[in-house]
Amino acid sequence: xxxxxxxKFFKLQLGLLSLxxxxxxxxxxxxxxxxxxxxxxxxxxxxxxxxxxxxxxxxRKEIAQIRPVPxxxxxxxxxxxxxxxxxxxxxNELFSTRVSFIVVLLGILMTIWGKRxxxxxxxxxxxxxxxxxxxxxxxxxxxxxMKLFATKxxxxxxxxLHITVHHQGNIIYLPNxxxxxxxxxSGLRSLTSLLTFGIAFAYIAQQRFxxxxxxxxxxxxxxxxSNILRIVVTALLAxxxxxxxxxxxxxxxxxxxxYTTATILIFGTNEVLRSIRRWTAQPQxxxxx
Numbered sequence: 001x002x003x004x005x006x007x008k009f010f011k012l013q014l015g016l017l018s019l020x021x022x023x024x025x026x027x028x029x030x031x032x033x034x035x036x037x038x039x040x041x042x043x044x045x046x047x048x049x050x051x052x053x054x055x056x057x058x059x060r061k062e063i064a065q066i067r068p069v070p071x072x073x074x075x076x077x078x079x080x081x082x083x084x085x086x087x088x089x090x091x092n093e094l095f096s097t098r099v100s101f102i103v104v105l106l107g108i109l110m111t112i113w114g115k116r117x118x119x120x121x122x123x124x125x126x127x128x129x130x131x132x133x134x135x136x137x138x139x140x141x142x143x144x145x146m147k148l149f150a151t152k153x154x155x156x157x158x159x160x161l162h163i164t165v166h167h168q169g170n171i172i173y174l175p176n177x178x179x180x181x182x183x184x185x186s187g188l189r190s191l192t193s194l195l196t197f198g199i200a201f202a203y204i205a206q207q208r209f210x211x212x213x214x215x216x217x218x219x220x221x222x223x224x225x226s227n228i229l230r231i232v233v234t235a236l237l238a239x240x241x242x243x244x245x246x247x248x249x250x251x252x253x254x255x256x257x258x259y260t261t262a263t264i265l266i267f268g269t270n271e272v273l274r275s276i277r278r279w280t281a282q283p284q285x286x287x288x289x
Contacts, residue, residue, distance in 0.1 A: 013112045021108070024085075025101050031094060035133050044193045048131035051200045055124040058204060062120055069114035077107030098132045123203055130196045140183065147186035150224065154181075154231035163239055174235060177243040187227030190258050194223045198266055211273045218269045219262075226262040233257060 036045040056063070081103030088096030106125050110118035147170050155167045158174075166173050170181040195216070202215040 014108075017108050017112070021101070021104065025097075028094075028097050028101060032098060032131070032133075036131075039133065041139070041189050041192070042131075042133050044196050045131040045133070048128060048196060051196075052124040052127045055127065055200060055203060056121055059120060063117075066113070066117045066120060068112065068117065070112055071110050071114045071118075074107050074110030074112075074118070077110060078104055079107075081105075081107055095132065095135050099129070102126070102128050127200065127203075130192075130199070139188070143183045143186040143188045146188050146191075146224075147181050147183060150185070150187050150228050150231055151181045154228050154235065157228065157232045158235050161236075163235075165235070172231075172235060174238055177238050179231075179235060179238060181231060185227070185231065187224055190227055190262065191220065191223040194219050194259075194262050194266070197263075201266065201270070205270050206273065211277065215266070215269055215273060219266060222262050222265045222269075223258075226258045226265070229261060230258050 032045070035042055037043075081100045083100075084096050084103060085100035088094070088098075088100060102125060106118060106122070109121065109125075151167050151170050151172060155165050155172055158165045158172075164175050172179040172181065198219040199216055202212045206212045206215060
């Protein structure tokens with residue numbers, strides 16, 4: 001059990017260092033807030049700090065039992081994070097300065113709290129990376145192949161329904177109209193937001209590493225399949241209800257289809273994993289032969 005004096009000193013250190021960290025990174029947070037509010041690809045980022053805080057609260061009993069044991073090498077992580085910060089400031093590069101905040105915070109906790117304490121909150125800290133906007137050059141490098149992949153398989157599905165359809169790149173040609181699968185429809189936006197939800201859900205719903213990893217890995221095909229479904233439904237609306245209906249659906253309710261379908265599949269996958277865990281935990285004599 002941590003001593004009362006040790007806990008007070010730890011809280012004092014953490015409070016002072018946190019204040020210094022907030023002052024140092026004060027210019028970073030307004031820009032991050034602006035991106036959350038203005039960039040539709042990262043609107044979910046505003047929820048990440050709250051989910052991270054909930055994950056810390058979820059482990060509050062374990063955290064309360066940890067005795068602060070300062071760990072000197074944690075200063076190397078602090079220095080590394082500050083180096084990233086200075087490089088980002090010098091190059092006017094937002095991604096580096098934002099990432100450095102999490103690295104420095106992890107280093108500070110490791111230095112004054114110790115390896116065990118830092119390990120206990122490592123997931124909530126690393127989860128904060130999800131609130132940071134990817135550099136656009138990287139974002140579009142990922143979105144472009146995803147867009148072409150979704151177009152190809154959506155066209156294949158529509159063709160299976162005996163509807164005349166073909167595509168060139170990300171343009172789908174239907175009998176009465178053409179549809180463009182834009183970057184916003186590539187599936188990357190839904191993938192990143194679903195990962196943000198799914199990673200936290202897996203962390204709380206599953207207790208072991210392998211089920212957590214499997215549930216998170218399942219989000220990738222779930223997001224891709226859900227996005228393909230959205231494109232297929234849009235194409236069917238364009239054929240049977242006209243281009244105007246398809247455009248209205250695409251911009252107003254397609255997100256509901258994607259997230260509802262994907263969320264059901266994520267919860268369903270979790271239930272399958274829980275059923276497997278219960279079955280494997282049964283004595284051999286109770287399992288059906």
